[in-house]
Amino acid sequence: MYPSVDGRLDILAVLPLSFAVIIALRRFIANRESKPCLPPGPVPLPLIGNVLSIDAKEPWLTYTKWHAAYGQGVISINSQHIAEALLDKRSDIYSDRPYLATAEQFSSSVGMSTIYDYEPSARNDPLVRIMENTVAVGLQMTTPGKAILLQLFPFLLKLPDWCWGSSIKRDAQISTDHMNKIRDLPFQSAQQHMAENSFLGQFSMVAENLQRMEKQDEASKPTFEVALKRAAVAGVMGSYETTSSTLMVFALAMVLYPDVQRRAQAEIDSVIGRDRLPTFEDRASLPYVESILRETFRWHPILPLGVPHATSSDDTYDGFFIPKGTTVMCNTWAISRDEKRYPDASRFMPERFLDVNGVLTNDDPARYVFGLGRRACPGRHAGDASVWSAIVTMLATVDFSFAKDDQGKVIDFTPQFNPGLVW
Numbered sequence: 001m002y003p004s005v006d007g008r009l010d011i012l013a014v015l016p017l018s019f020a021v022i023i024a025l026r027r028f029i030a031n032r033e034s035k036p037c038l039p040p041g042p043v044p045l046p047l048i049g050n051v052l053s054i055d056a057k058e059p060w061l062t063y064t065k066w067h068a069a070y071g072q073g074v075i076s077i078n079s080q081h082i083a084e085a086l087l088d089k090r091s092d093i094y095s096d097r098p099y100l101a102t103a104e105q106f107s108s109s110v111g112m113s114t115i116y117d118y119e120p121s122a123r124n125d126p127l128v129r130i131m132e133n134t135v136a137v138g139l140q141m142t143t144p145g146k147a148i149l150l151q152l153f154p155f156l157l158k159l160p161d162w163c164w165g166s167s168i169k170r171d172a173q174i175s176t177d178h179m180n181k182i183r184d185l186p187f188q189s190a191q192q193h194m195a196e197n198s199f200l201g202q203f204s205m206v207a208e209n210l211q212r213m214e215k216q217d218e219a220s221k222p223t224f225e226v227a228l229k230r231a232a233v234a235g236v237m238g239s240y241e242t243t244s245s246t247l248m249v250f251a252l253a254m255v256l257y258p259d260v261q262r263r264a265q266a267e268i269d270s271v272i273g274r275d276r277l278p279t280f281e282d283r284a285s286l287p288y289v290e291s292i293l294r295e296t297f298r299w300h301p302i303l304p305l306g307v308p309h310a311t312s313s314d315d316t317y318d319g320f321f322i323p324k325g326t327t328v329m330c331n332t333w334a335i336s337r338d339e340k341r342y343p344d345a346s347r348f349m350p351e352r353f354l355d356v357n358g359v360l361t362n363d364d365p366a367r368y369v370f371g372l373g374r375r376a377c378p379g380r381h382a383g384d385a386s387v388w389s390a391i392v393t394m395l396a397t398v399d400f401s402f403a404k405d406d407q408g409k410v411i412d413f414t415p416q417f418n419p420g421l422v423w
């Protein structure tokens with residue numbers, strides 16, 4: 001019996017579909033056979049992958065655990081050797097940034113004065129307040145939990161306002177509004193200084209580039225201005241949390257390890273005396289202070305998962321296939337807590353960076369805490385120098401100790417870190 005006309009049409013419709021499926025399957029199998037397999041990892045669930053297995057508050061712990069179980073994380077790089085091989089030596093592939101819907105312009109910071117030559121007032125400065133709000137809201141939106149959620153379900157940002165779950169969209173909008181303010185207001189202030197031809201404002205990064213822009217043809221000015229605004233805000237945001245968080249880690253260490261503090265103060269007293277403050281010229285003569293800086297960077301890296309990179313083309317490493325667009329995180333936490341390299345790693349022990357003669361070793365955590373490759377922190381020298389000068393000045397002038405109550409009894413505490421991109 002012949003099929004009906006409708007039935008034959010159905011067959012005709014199904015045939016190309018079957019071909020398409022067969023071709024797709026053959027390509028899939030050919031691809032699988034021709035390409036090395038993906039790096040090992042936990043078995044993903046359909047749609048949501050491994051998201052439920054990741055500790056949303058401290059994801060670096062999950063990645064470190066996966067590293068122990070599988071040898072590799074879900075492209076979380078847990079060794080400095082592999083980080084150098086990929087992020088540094090293959091920087092042309094591993095230097096993209098993954099799309100983070102709420103933080104498209106959010107990358108990092110520089111001081112307001114260097115960028116805009118804006119001298120904030122000591123208290124309640126309006127621009128600093130805007131920046132603090134921007135950072136606070138931005139960090140809330142870039143907690144690892146929210147970042148993972150939005151990467152998996154970007155449609156959450158498109159939900160209508162009345163819909164359950166749309167609060168993330170409202171928060172993202174607030175974050176964007178803040179970003180727009182911090183992008184435009186200090187920039188306008190620098191422009192105003194320029195217009196008034198004031199002495200201040202001529203030596204900032206923005207002022208210098210505005211002067212350069214004046215010499216350009218009209219057509220390219222708007223693009224230049226947008227790029228300049230973005231570079232400026234990236235600089236301001238980048239230096240803000242990083243330096244202050246590192247100094248908080250240092251202060252915590254000084255409270256918890258008074259012997260370290262005393263030894264550093266003795267070094268400063270013997271090399272510099274008590275009549276003046278240390279300067280950069282003294283840096284090479286203060287190896288113990290230097291080892292404290294290194295241990296501060298290592299003990300609690302303030303960006304425990306670095307800032308995510310993304311691959312801009314396919315790659316193969318050590319027999320594993322890494323597709324284009326893969327998010328690659330350098331698990332700085334795992335590197336800094338490697339017990340083979342840093343025995344008793346959770347202990348603050350600056351001596352680990354000194355040899356038996358008290359000379360600094362070649363192991364400098366600055367080689368990994370500032371990231372690697374062409375996206376490594378452009379403010380690393382400024383960051384390193386400003387943290388050193390703050391540390392050495394504090395050691396020379398103040399004593400850190402536990403707070404005491406009215407009866408003079410030590411107030412005990414348990415240190416806690418706020419999870420976020422920077423903690």
Ligand code: HEM
Binds near residue numbers: 107374380
């Ligand atoms: C202790 C201080 C600091 C630490 C630990 C730190 C750490 C980092 C890290 C880990 C990255 C990501 C690198 C990567 O993706 O491989 C980064 C990026 C960045 N940092 Fe820093 N940073 C510090 C201070 C600063 C300062 C003072 C500035 C500005 C003067 C700055 C500006 C930036 C910028 C603009 C980026 C983004 C670079 C890009 O996306 O290409 N940072 N920083």
